[in-house]
Amino acid sequence: MSLIAGNLAIVQRLLDGDQIPWVVIGGAAAHLYGDRRPLNDIDILIERRALPRVVTLLQQSHKAVQSDGTRVIWRGIKVFADLTVRLDGVSHPFWLDEPMQQRRRRMPLLGTQVFLAAPEDIVAHKLLLRRGPEQGKHDVNDAAGIIRRHRLDVDYLMMRLQAMNALNIVQPRLSELGVVLPL
Template identity: 80%
Template sequence: MSLIAGNLAIVQRLLDGDQIAWAVIGGAAAHVYGDRRPLNDVDILVQRQALSRIVNLLQQSHKAVQSDGSRVIWRGIKVFEDLSVRRSGTSHPFWLDDLMQERRRRAPLLGAQVFLAAPEDIVAHKLLLQRGPEQGKHDTQDAAGIIRRHQLDIDYLIMRLQRMNALDIVRPRLLDFGITIP
């Protein structure tokens, strides 16, 4: 974990130094907001059109990175511009839009001061994906931990789910946690 911690601090300094909008998402954000399960990596969502800049920043810092055009991977850190989900012919957009940027917050993670996406953004994405141990994921468990520990802004959660075209999909999953969405 200390290797990921050091790498996260490097990425945080590079992104902040170049004024690239970013936020930690996924299991690492759920780790901060909910259950403290072990982390294998840190997922970061960045503003659109920033991946090539990030590759250049890392390479200028003499870091060997992998990029396939949709993500950058460097030593336990994964950087994405778009984590939209396509299911049954429907697109469920998930990228760092203006609302997500406004609601992100600074918090410590592995010794770095990171931006975290709001808990509502993490819950919305994880309950849409709803992957489990059979896929090596913890989406439902992560969402449950966040819901137990945070008073969610239901109006914002509804807005996020509407932007994701996922309100009807996630509504019954939220009901399982005692959250009623009109």
């Protein structure tokens, strides 16, 4: 884990130094908000247009990075510009928009002060994906852990789900976990 911790610190300094908006999402965010489980990597969501700049920053720092144009992978750190989910031919947009940026907060992760997406953003994305152990993921358990430990802003959560075109999909999944959205 110390390798990932050091790499996270490098990425944090590069992103903050270049003033690129970013947030930690995925399992690392769920780790901070909910159930503590081992981390295998750190997922970061950045401003949509900034991915080429991140590649350049890492390369200028003499880091060998992998990028396929949709993400950057570097030694346990994955940087994404867009995590839109496509289900049954329907797109469910998920990128670092203005409301997500306004709700991000600084928290310590592995010795680094990271920007963390709001718990509502993490819950919305994880319950849309709803991947389980058969895919090597923990989406439902992560969302349930966040819900147990945090009082969610249901108005913002509903706005996020509407922006993701996912309200009808995720609302019943939230109800199963005891979260009722306003009508």
